[in-house]
Amino acid sequence: MRVDIVNFALRKQNIIGFNFLLSILVIILIVYIIYPFFGLIFVIEPTSLLESLKRTEILDSVILSLTTATISTILVSIFGIPLAFVLARFQFKAKFLIRMIVILPLVLPPLASGTMLLGVFGPYSFLGKLIPVDFTQSVIGIIIAQTYVASPFLILPAQAAFEAIPERYEIVARTLGKKKWQVFFSISLPLAKIGILIGLLMAWIRSIGELGATIMMAYNPHTISIQIFEDSAIGGIRNSVAGIILVIIIALFALTIFVLLRRHQVLKVGW
Amino acid sequence: MFINITRFHSNTIPLTAIFLSIVFFILFSSSIKELSAIKTIDKDVSVLYAGSLINIFENEIKLAFQNSTGYNFIGEGKGSVQISNMILDGFRKPDVFVSADTTPIESLMNHSPPLANWLVKFASAELVIAYNPQSPFASDLLKVSNGEIPWYKVLQKEGLKFGRTDPELDPKGYYTIIAVKLANIYYNDSTIKDRILGEDRNKRQIFPEEVLKSILDSGQIDATAAYKHEAIAKGLPYISLPDQINLSNPNYTNYYNKISYKLGIGETIYGNPIFFSFTIPNTVENIAGAMSFGKFLLSESGNKILEQYGLSHIKPILYGDDYDKLNPEILSFVQYYD
Numbered sequence: 001m002r003v004d005i006v007n008f009a010l011r012k013q014n015i016i017g018f019n020f021l022l023s024i025l026v027i028i029l030i031v032y033i034i035y036p037f038f039g040l041i042f043v044i045e046p047t048s049l050l051e052s053l054k055r056t057e058i059l060d061s062v063i064l065s066l067t068t069a070t071i072s073t074i075l076v077s078i079f080g081i082p083l084a085f086v087l088a089r090f091q092f093k094a095k096f097l098i099r100m101i102v103i104l105p106l107v108l109p110p111l112a113s114g115t116m117l118l119g120v121f122g123p124y125s126f127l128g129k130l131i132p133v134d135f136t137q138s139v140i141g142i143i144i145a146q147t148y149v150a151s152p153f154l155i156l157p158a159q160a161a162f163e164a165i166p167e168r169y170e171i172v173a174r175t176l177g178k179k180k181w182q183v184f185f186s187i188s189l190p191l192a193k194i195g196i197l198i199g200l201l202m203a204w205i206r207s208i209g210e211l212g213a214t215i216m217m218a219y220n221p222h223t224i225s226i227q228i229f230e231d232s233a234i235g236g237i238r239n240s241v242a243g244i245i246l247v248i249i250i251a252l253f254a255l256t257i258f259v260l261l262r263r264h265q266v267l268k269v270g271w
Numbered sequence: 272m273f274i275n276i277t278r279f280h281s282n283t284i285p286l287t288a289i290f291l292s293i294v295f296f297i298l299f300s301s302s303i304k305e306l307s308a309i310k311t312i313d314k315d316v317s318v319l320y321a322g323s324l325i326n327i328f329e330n331e332i333k334l335a336f337q338n339s340t341g342y343n344f345i346g347e348g349k350g351s352v353q354i355s356n357m358i359l360d361g362f363r364k365p366d367v368f369v370s371a372d373t374t375p376i377e378s379l380m381n382h383s384p385p386l387a388n389w390l391v392k393f394a395s396a397e398l399v400i401a402y403n404p405q406s407p408f409a410s411d412l413l414k415v416s417n418g419e420i421p422w423y424k425v426l427q428k429e430g431l432k433f434g435r436t437d438p439e440l441d442p443k444g445y446y447t448i449i450a451v452k453l454a455n456i457y458y459n460d461s462t463i464k465d466r467i468l469g470e471d472r473n474k475r476q477i478f479p480e481e482v483l484k485s486i487l488d489s490g491q492i493d494a495t496a497a498y499k500h501e502a503i504a505k506g507l508p509y510i511s512l513p514d515q516i517n518l519s520n521p522n523y524t525n526y527y528n529k530i531s532y533k534l535g536i537g538e539t540i541y542g543n544p545i546f547f548s549f550t551i552p553n554t555v556e557n558i559a560g561a562m563s564f565g566k567f568l569l570s571e572s573g574n575k576i577l578e579q580y581g582l583s584h585i586k587p588i589l590y591g592d593d594y595d596k597l598n599p600e601i602l603s604f605v606q607y608y609d
Contacts, residue, residue: 123554124361137317137345137363216362219347220317233348233481234326235505236488 040244043237052242061227062246068139068223069207072146076154076203081196084158085188089167106152110212113148118216141218146207153202161195162188194265198258205254208247315343316560319363321371321547322348322436322480323396323443323497326504328369331576336567342560350441350480351375352534358386364554366561369568371396371498372442373548373590374540380591386553389591392546393569394582397519398443398450399509400426401502402494403487412494415510422510423454426494427466434492436480438471438532442545443480445532446518447496449542452530453516471532498545500580518545519583547582548590562604 052058087099105113121135121144122128128135135141165188173183189196211225219226228243320328325348333344347365349357355375357363359382368387370376379387400422402412408431415422426433438444448471451464468476478486484505486492499519502509514520518527527542534540549568551561567573574584 118362122362123364220345229481230325230329230348232485233322234329234484236484238488 037248040241043241044245045238048238049242049245052239053246055242057222057227058224058242058246061222061224061243062250064139064142064221065208065224066250068142068146069204072143072150072207073154073200073204075143075147076151077196077200080151080154080199080203081158081189084155084196084199085162085184087155087159088162102155103152105149106156110149110210111216112212114145114213114216117144117148117213121217136217137220138218139221142214142221142223145213145217146210149210149213150203150206153206154196154199157199157202158192158196161192161199164195165191194261194268198261198265201254201258201261205251208250208254313557313560314341315345316367316557316564317345317347317365318367318369318564319347319349319354319358319365320367320369321351321354322441323371323501324348324369324547327500327576327580327582330504331579332568332573335572335576336564339572340563340567342557342563344564348481350436350444352442353440355379356536358552358554364556365552366555366557367549367564368552369547369549370442371547372446372540372543372545374442374538376548376550378536378538379550379552387550388553389589390548390550391565391569392548392585392588392590394547394577395519395521395585396545396547396582397499397511398446398517398545399497399499399502399511400494401487401497401505401507401509403490403492404508406490406493408493409508412508412510416508421458422512423451423458423460423463423467427463431494432492433467433476434478434483434486434495435468435476436483436496437477439535441480442540443496443498444477445534445540446542446545448532449527449530449540450496450512450516450518453527453542454512456529457513457515498582500577500582503581518542520544546585546588558600562600565604 083098083102087095087102118136119125120127121141123136133140135144169191170183170187173187174180178186208223209225210223211229214223214226215229222230224243224247228240228247231240231243318328328344328346328348333346336342336344347363351370351372352375354363354365354368354370355378358365358368358379368376368379370390373390373392376387376390379385380390400412402409406412408425408428411420411425411428412422414420415425425431435447436444438448448464448468451468454463455461476492478492483492483495483497487495487507497505497507497509499509499511501507511517515523515526521544524544527544530542532540549565551558551565555561569587578584
């Protein structure tokens, strides 16, 4: 797209064309997203940053976040992938309702989700009194919170991935004598693989970034999000920069994988 | 240098998956020790404490306590009223509750059934005005320290943004209101409170305690009501207020009593010297650890740390009755301070 002065003069084309407007909007949004990162530069002092990065609580909380996010993602996939398949392939009256329920954790403010989870998993709840396990203020509490808020991030893309597979592949496999579970594992799942992997990545990174529900369910042991929160309460932005930088690194790592997956998806599936 | 996507794909994705699995397995196994939540971990002492103590507790008390007793300090700082509410709702079961002011613990004691039976006052606090030295009003506030202008004139200035905590969540919140209302009496000027604070829960001024430092640093507010020990711990310059207002001097208790604030949940709080207190609530899980922390807080080493930050040490004072309902170990601990 060039702004063609000559054409403009000849009344053939406006300077402010549609493409031009689109570009402006795109640039504004991209700058808006990138701008805060430049702000970090002014808060970073290299020596104190290196000191901060070596603090045990920072490293511990990063490891804890990575571990719990992985476990939560695995849990979500065990239940979420079959659910996505059901929503994609089966017709039944309650389908609309189930789909709404799946989206609920997405629309609820995380603090609200966390409070509700605390109400049913807390020490005085039915489950809390019945089962002698610390569902809250523990690693289990972190996993419960993360699984809850991250589930839609897997289920929705997985459902879209299953829906994108033409059903005739599965039908043909059935007519050739394959059982239903064989069809699922050898046809449906591989064809939906990339979409599901992207969903897993989304669920994983959402779990890393989770704060509101975790604050209620499990303030201790600290995930990296909570550690950043506490560091900022203690000493403002300067104190929390180390944690912020580490999450950015994790996010870049996730971003790289996402980009690779998308390129593969475009190549293989065509969109 | 374009990557050949097709050849890239056939081997790399499975390999990446395997690599990642190995990485996560290593990370996973290195944190196995934290993953057992099945039995109550006897080494952990969970302490819910007033948010203003966050620097002191997380940076100093935690290490000192862990080193001297071997227990793990599992701490969480929040507004004391909020902590009390969470305990009452069953959302938290701390081993120790360290509260600003005695009212949040008294709410637990007055509940039926009582969730706490006693409290020990261990330190007295002082209300000050902390400010950002980079604020445009910093020079004016410095003049207050020199006695050139009264503090309440500066805080009334057009454009000065003042921050404080929610009186419904945090004793510091309601004590700020009480202190400024006392200023009305002390300076014989009934407009001071309205001009400085506006309404009690003025949305423009109220922030959660955890973000106060950040918004002060970034300039969203110029000054905040704070405890002296907080200002010292966070390295902020501050202005002292007269003893008749700053709620630190027991000799002025009758004066402080003149003003009150009514909480949403019904309690009326009267102005009183601010005492930090603690209790071992009835929800305690690690009794030995809780008593160990209590002893540490009241010990020489504990006091030294608190004094360093400007929390004045007082002789521990015990409040409570109904001791016959107490666990015998706690009973002997408590009676030591009677």
